Amino acid sequence: MLSNQLYDEQKVKDVAMLAGRILLESGAETYRVEDTMTRIAEFYGLHNTHSFVTPTAIIFSLNEKSSTRLYRVSDRTTDLEKISEVNEISRAITSGKVSLEAAKMALDILDKENLQYKFWLKVLSSGIVSLLFLFMFDGSPSDAIPAFISGLAGYYICEQIGAYFKIRFFAEFAGSVVIALIAIACVQYFFSESVDKIIISGVMPLVPGVPITNAIRDMMAGQLIAGITKGVEAALTAFAIGAGVGVIFIIFGGTL
Template sequence: MLNDMEIIDEPNDDLKESYVRDVFFVALNCGKLLLESGAETYRIEDTMMRISNSYGVSNPQVFVTPTVIIFSMNEHSLTQTVRIDERTNDLGMVDVINNLSREISGGMPLKTAIRRIERIHESIVFPLWLMVLTGGMVGFMFLLLFDGALIDLPAAAFGGALGVFIMEGILRVTRVKFFTEFFASLFIAVTAYLYAVYGPGMHMETIIIASVMPLVPGVLITNAIREMIRGHLLAGIMKGAEATLTAFAIGAGVALMFMLI
């Protein structure tokens, strides 16, 4: 977006328009990254306004829903609408953008902020192998939390890792929501059934519950409540509905396995 454009840190009469466009670029891309990572809409609006104000641009207007950002700098005739088609729960990216916003408020030069944004776009916060490994650890730990049998620990760890792997694998083929959680929970239930019936497993239900925990929309539920408390009713209702449908998809996958056995 900013190729072949001179980037400056202090505006003057001749280059003020270029400076404002650079500020617009930084604020809008920070908001876009936050929304794609599952951040709350009030956090996104506050971050974009703080960045704009930190670089001396007054009266920015921001409107954010879970799928759209409308950003305007009215005094400079700049307005853009960005539609977000792909969203995930990446708290690592949220933390990265929050830290960047704090550094900008602390006096980071505009040129440096633009370069940081470009590097963030090229980075991968959590690789697939780490997500799968973490899913297995979550299943393992939740089985201990639920007082499951020690003999069931391998199945819970494998089921949690398998669920995350299937979910992320399907997301790389199609972005259709809810099918990912449905098929992931279905294969988790099948794994738990095979381990309990044909293997040394003792409590199939506990294995299933522990293994599906990485799929549970806990962040969505928390964000929906926080949005409602903050008065962002539209975002709160939308995220609450998404969390409900996700939970239904998880339950449907497990229920289908019980119907087939």
């Protein structure tokens, strides 16, 4: 009986850790990760659980006698579809609609799936976003094409460099450099009017909006370490974007 109980606890821990890992890797708030893991464990009668989640690690223990598990998270992205799917599976578990084995199988399948949009569609969308921001900032129609191209090219460079060079914040720096170069070239050699509005519109797809929001929500939920960490990460990302634009302005004498 004891061996069966330990085996069941290990299966509960497997499901809780897998659900938490998918959430954290998909960009969920740390308090949501902890809450999901705790609710799954509590449904199976394991009330004395302990979890500690940071943006880069998950530590989880069912009780004092159970072994503690640690999972290191190195790659994080923003995948709201996966977050939604994990939430649905978690609700199905806590409402008794699925068994532990079926939930584990569903999470395994979800973990291997790529639910993000196609890369070309994300690149195209970034250009459209930049174009819309230009008009929101009361930009000139002559700046529309440069804003679209700069947003598209900046996002493309950022994603490509981020995929091949695992150096934090360098991808955003390179993307903003490309955006500034395109804006300056279009104003100098074509009929564009406003360098600043083109650049501001172009960098909008690179702005870390989700990390900033998650940092605030974690802080409000009492997750001070995670909130501060995400806030610093978002601030450094914004600094890298500004530094890329600033370097180009310095090179060109800052007279544009």
